[in-house]
Amino acid sequence: MPDLASELIGTMAIFPEILPQFDGADASFICDEMLMQEITQRRQHALKELYSRYARSLRALIGSVVHEESEADDVLQESFLQIWREAHHYSPKAGKPLGWVITIARRRAIDRVRRRDSYRRAKQRFEDEVKPQAQTIRSNATASEVSGSDLRRFLGRQMETLPKVQREAVELAFFSGLSQREIAATTNTPLGTVKTRLQLGLRKLTQCIRPLRHKI
Numbered sequence: 777m778p779d780l781a782s783e784l785i786g787t788m789a790i791f792p793e794i795l796p797q798f799d800g801a802d803a804s805f806i807c808d809e810m811l812m813q814e815i816t817q818r819r820q821h822a823l824k825e826l827y828s829r830y831a832r833s834l835r836a837l838i839g840s841v842v843h844e845e846s847e848a849d850d851v852l853q854e855s856f857l858q859i860w861r862e863a864h865h866y867s868p869k870a871g872k873p874l875g876w877v878i879t880i881a882r883r884r885a886i887d888r889v890r891r892r893d894s895y896r897r898a899k900q901r902f903e904d905e906v907k908p909q910a911q912t913i914r915s916n917a918t919a920s921e922v923s924g925s926d927l928r929r930f931l932g933r934q935m936e937t938l939p940k941v942q943r944e945a946v947e948l949a950f951f952s953g954l955s956q957r958e959i960a961a962t963t964n965t966p967l968g969t970v971k972t973r974l975q976l977g978l979r980k981l982t983q984c985i986r987p988l989r990h991k992i
Contacts, residue, residue: 808873815863823860830874831856834881841885842892846957850967851888855881888968894975934981942977945970 806814806825814822831852838855839848858880866876935943948954948962956974960967 809868812863812866812873815860816866823856826859826873826877827856830877834877837878838881838885841882842888846967847888847892848885851881851884854968855884858884891968891971891975938977938980942973942980945973946977946981949974 806822808826808829811822811826815826834855835848835852838851839845842848842851855877859877866873870876935946938946944963945959948959949956954962956970957967959965959974960970963970965973
């Protein structure tokens with residue numbers, strides 16, 4: 777794994793505009809190290825100043841990793857929230873504050889891509905398990921049985937085993953047809969949390985349904 781210095785140098789080479797611009801005539805300029813000290817002391821104006829200096833370039837860095845506009849905005853917000861919460865972990869001995877900030881943003885972006893890919897794989901596995909079974913039910917059942925064996929009933933017992941928040945997310949996604957962002961708005965839940973709930977819920981459902989395939 778590259779160290780903090782090499783990670784910072786590599787990022788600067790790709791995004792030179794992320795370097796801070798100093799004005800020698802501005803005596804009121806506060807260096808990044810001082811901003812970090814003030815953030816540690818829970819002074820919001822310091823976080824706002826850090827955001828104004830680097831948010832635009834950090835978002836470009838994040839966007840180059842996640843390749844989705846809405847997710848880049850989410851990751852940027854998550855990154856600055858982490859900076860606010862974990863500023864006390866920063867140590868000048870490890871390097872400049874900018875390097876620490878870049879590392880947080882980059883790792884957040886990579887983690888978002890991994891979670892997104894994991895969710896998509898879980899969703900595909902779930903659909904691969906459910907669709908053949910649903911088709912088997914419909915092909916082998918009478919008309920009256922078909923009317924009472926829709927997907928919701930078929931999955932009813934398995935759905936009940938999920939934690940409430942995961943069950944709600946899966947129902948809104950598959951039975952109400954809402955997108956992840958619509959679920960976040962409907963439930964007043966952060967988008968990243970919605971994606972995690974869906975991923976976990978689908979994984980559990982897939983595990984529950986797989987042993988039943990030969991019994992249906």
